[in-house]
Amino acid sequence: MSELMNLIAIDEAIETLNQGLNSELTTEKVAITEAGGRILAQDLKSEIDLPPFSRSTMDGYALKAEDTFGASENLPAYLDVVGEVKMGEKAETKINSGQAVAVPTGGMMPPGADAVVMVEYTEKMEEDEIEVTKSVAVGENIVQQGEDIAAGDSLLAQGHLLRSQDIGALTGIGITEVEVFAVPQVTVFSTGDELIPPEEEPEMGEIRDINSYALGSRITKLGATVNYGGIISDRKEELITNLEAQLDKSDLIILSGGSSVGIKDLTIEVLNELGEPGVLVHGVSIKPGKPTILAIIDDTPVIGLPGHPTSAMVVFEIVVVPIIQKLAGRKEAEIKVQSQVSAKLSRNVASAPGREEYFRVSLEERDNQLWATPSLGKSSLITTMVEADGLAKVGLGTEGVKQGGMIPVILFD
């Protein structure tokens, strides 16, 4: 038995691969309407103020705040209306003490005015006079020029994933095209003599390929492009031919299957022969997923996942997702919070110390608290993943988590 694997911690394994990756990423310019979900390849500063002028946030009258000081229902202030600001037009009329100008929500503040009183607190006396029944402070009901974004402000940094609000902020300052990182091209192969494509009828002993499609769908969801490499039988020449054909075209190659010892040794042999530096890691201290292989062949990372669908998908989430995000140019700091939530365990789970352990959970919201129920089941059963909402994690140093304990959960989407 050549079962002498050097198990290494998952973070160390990912770091080892990342260190070996070419950090030069391709970039491209895209229209802002296509930029949602892409990763920014430039730091973006604003060259202008947003708003470009001070605006009223209410329907009302622009005026000098001091003219309203002390005003009330019993003791109104009286002001001369000297004009009206129209939406989308320049406010020309200058306001002097004792004067007001009608202004709509979003309208430009006229020169000389420093506050807006809401129309609800005014009454028209004559065509050109209003009664004001409420005192307003300087700056009240105004958004100042540059208050949202000031000229020169850094808005978004390289490596940021562009969300819908970011897209809106960019059109607001006139940016209609952005430089983003190219979408990674990921090739997936399934390996194994027993596998057939899903459209074929299996003979006895044959099994339809699950992993190519489960992983391919996940790759697409992550915003990368998937290239279905197909099924590779457990023969050295076929493994070599297939990998060689895709190495140049791929930013990442994923193999799944071949967890049995002989096949795993064959895969390692081939990956070491194909190019430098070859296999960097084989065996990580994670359950499920121990037989994972991380390799780099002439700048292209190649990852060997276990054959069982659940194991392959778990290792994909834990190991492959961060690598795809790195290849996509995403900044590491902003990734964690959103994909992971905390939930309370609905029953005890055991775990062996010395490895990270992941188990599938169903989630339920009760009393403003998220509860996770572990779904135990063989990792070769894809239905245990179909029934789950996420993956709960028990860390390296613990022997399990008790019922009611908090546990981090990676959500499936």
Add this chain to the structure above:
Amino acid sequence: MSELMNLIAIDEAIETLNQGLNSELTTEKVAITEAGGRILAQDLKSEIDLPPFSRSTMDGYALKAEDTFGASENLPAYLDVVGEVKMGEKAETKINSGQAVAVPTGGMMPPGADAVVMVEYTEKMEEDEIEVTKSVAVGENIVQQGEDIAAGDSLLAQGHLLRSQDIGALTGIGITEVEVFAVPQVTVFSTGDELIPPEEEPEMGEIRDINSYALGSRITKLGATVNYGGIISDRKEELITNLEAQLDKSDLIILSGGSSVGIKDLTIEVLNELGEPGVLVHGVSIKPGKPTILAIIDDTPVIGLPGHPTSAMVVFEIVVVPIIQKLAGRKEAEIKVQSQVSAKLSRNVASAPGREEYFRVSLEERDNQLWATPSLGKSSLITTMVEADGLAKVGLGTEGVKQGGMIPVILFD
């Protein structure tokens, strides 16, 4: 002042609109490689067993479990090796008492065998004899025929969003095409005389359109198709012409802007004139977002959102997302848990009872607990959204939440 809005609760508003929607949704067939993220339009049952035969989950020997009972390092059992199962081939050799067949991980179980002993607990004595040093139970290290999915089992229901594991389960049972609901076509307009497209230089008083692009990006992210209708000025004829041009082509029309009273009245007037039943709701008890309008014009829902970007985006999340999900055919029951998480508040927030209140929060994971820090700021500032990770909710009946209290947060993605 015609500020006599009948504010209604948000759930009631959405329900009112949903009741009026045409429930006949268009469907289409798509290849399984394109089906991730789509909503299933059919109930799916399996016609076959998965796996189609019992398989070993380990490298080892298939045998009769009873032949190993009592076996140990000190008292091994001895079995005759009568064959070897090859990956992907039918297991032909029948096993009798005292016999074993070599079997790889994933290999078919030979007839007569009811367990597998791992190769680690065996030693080859001669070419055709092994020593077994561990007792195995019936069924050990086997996945039984149909254990993952049994023929006739319901696998996925109409209205289910297809995730990557679902795609894998479907290819596993030979389903390579599925019937899904058509992607909703959503038209977005921004309204206001002050608005210009982002590629233009604003004159004094003019503002670049933010909402079309922020909302458009969000619509795309949700898996719907966005049609940028452009900017509509605050004139009745232009509103009518633009809406009429898009009604037939759209499954949903979103207007944003026009929160000021005169414009809002104009919008309501136009929506009531254009077709039946017209405006169903104007004014919902939500902050920000009170002036929201929900209408249906001849089967097409039309939603009027506030003009301030943050308000528009908040109402979009709370009101429009469920409507798009409904138009996409998604089953309501499966939506909630995944988009919402619970977090601890890092400081007190106040809220007026009688309305739902949403505020932007930054999230941070500390000590296995998600903490939410409210970012207070004017809802006209898009940067308050850029800096936020999600929306925290204070419900109708409460006057706020204290520091350390748990609060539900809708994550931005």
